[in-house]
Amino acid sequence: MTVDTADIQVTKVGEEPGAATLRVEVPLERVQAAETEAAQLFQKRAKLPGFRKGKVPLPVVRKKFQEAIRESVIRELVEHGWKTAVDQEDLKPIADPRVRDLKFEPGSPLSFEIQVEVKPEITLDRLGGFEMTRRAAPVTDAMVENQLEELRRQKAPWVPVTDTRPSTGELVSVTITTITDGEQEEPRQYQLLLGTGQAIPDLEERIMELTPEQTADATVRYPDDFPDETKRGQTRSVRITLHEVKRQELPELTDDLVRELGDLDSVEQLTGTIREDLEANAAREADAAVRGELIEQIIAANSLEAPRPLVQRLLSAYAQAYEVPDDQLEKFSAEFGPIAERQVRRDLILDHVAEREKLAASEEDVDRRIEEIAKRRGSEPAQVYASLQKANQLRELERTLTEERVFSYLLEQSTVTDE
Secondary structure, three states, X not given: OOOOOOOOEEEEEEEEOOEEEEEEEEOHHHHXXXXXXXXXXXXXXXXXXXXXXXXXXXXXXXXHOHHHHHHHHHHHHHHHHHHHHHHHHOOOEOOOOEEEEEEEOOOOOEEEEEEEEEOOOOOOOOOOOOEEEEOXXXXXXXXXXHHHHHHHHHOOOEEEEOOOOOOOOOEXXXXXXXXXXXXXXXXXXXEEEOOOXXXXXXXXXXXXXXXXXXXXXXXXXXXXXXXOHHHOOOEXXXXXXXXXXXXXXXXXXXXXXXXXXXXXXXXXXXXXXXXXXXXXXXXXXXXXXXXXXXXXXXXHHHOOOOOHHXXXXXXXXXXXXXXXXHHHHHHHHHHHHHHHHHHHHHXXXXXXXXXXXXXXXXXXXXXXXXXXXXXXXXXXXXXXXXXXXXXXXXXXXXXXXXXXXXXXXXXXXXXXXXX
16 A cells, blocks of 8 residues: 655654654545555455456445455554654654554544654763772682582482481472362372472471371461462361382492583593683673673763663563563562663663664674584584574674673773772
């Protein structure tokens, strides 16, 4: 459909940092022209009894496909109205617009309001001259030993034990029957790894009082912070049967076991690799802390506010990701509001600097990083690119590279002292 946007009227009716509200009106002549064009398109495709394809009279088409024509006209005119608004107001939208208060009556212009989040204009007078201390946590022998133990557990078989009560860290097979008003509900079987929060504490405590093939009745209480609010603090009568207890037998850490775990040949090599990985992780955490401190100092030095619409948009994304129920949204927003505000301020700073200093990652930057990833994985760059594209992570990779360049620029303007 071809729509002349010259006569579409756009009026800004509301504005705040991070958002704009615009009123759009499409004159009656344009609406009628769009309706006629839409009806003619349906006429070409229409197949109705008694008529050859494309030969159905236009009045018949208008009557038969009235609602479909109306929807087509609305969709096209709203799209063109939005394009006109972006061009006229020089908007920089960061999300799809929301359309509300749409009015479309026969013989009248079409009008609607558009609400959209936009990139706010910010001023950052000071980006440097700050001082940060970089603190990388030391890697201890105990930390290395814990990692070695975890690798041993990955190879440790689960071995049944008898005539003994289970304890934390052991795997149990149980049948649990809830008893309500003296009536037993359907028994349910579970496998639980004790001490990992798979069962409420009262139930775990009762299980650890049993030996295999023993049955006991008990009253258990749901903790006050139980995820299901309807059960918090309530008690249940249950019958517990412990069938089996298994514990892991850790294998001896030998060169043979190391070769089973991966590409290394000896315990010494594995120990060295683990220490290097822990040190690299500590360095990344120290760098992240420095970056976070730098952002906080920039925010404070420039009195940067987080626009309400952008915070609300981010909170909605958080709530959707965490599948927060509607009746919990207010509590969720109060708890996560400060986190969303910090993230919005951080993004505004990074985007502003990236745009001003032309630091956005290029295609060549992305290609180089993909080659590095492919080399580490021992695969081809094309395979890595395809996997990132399939997972919709290319944009995230580009964003990461841009942030690296921006932080490199910002840190050059300040002083970082290693402790």
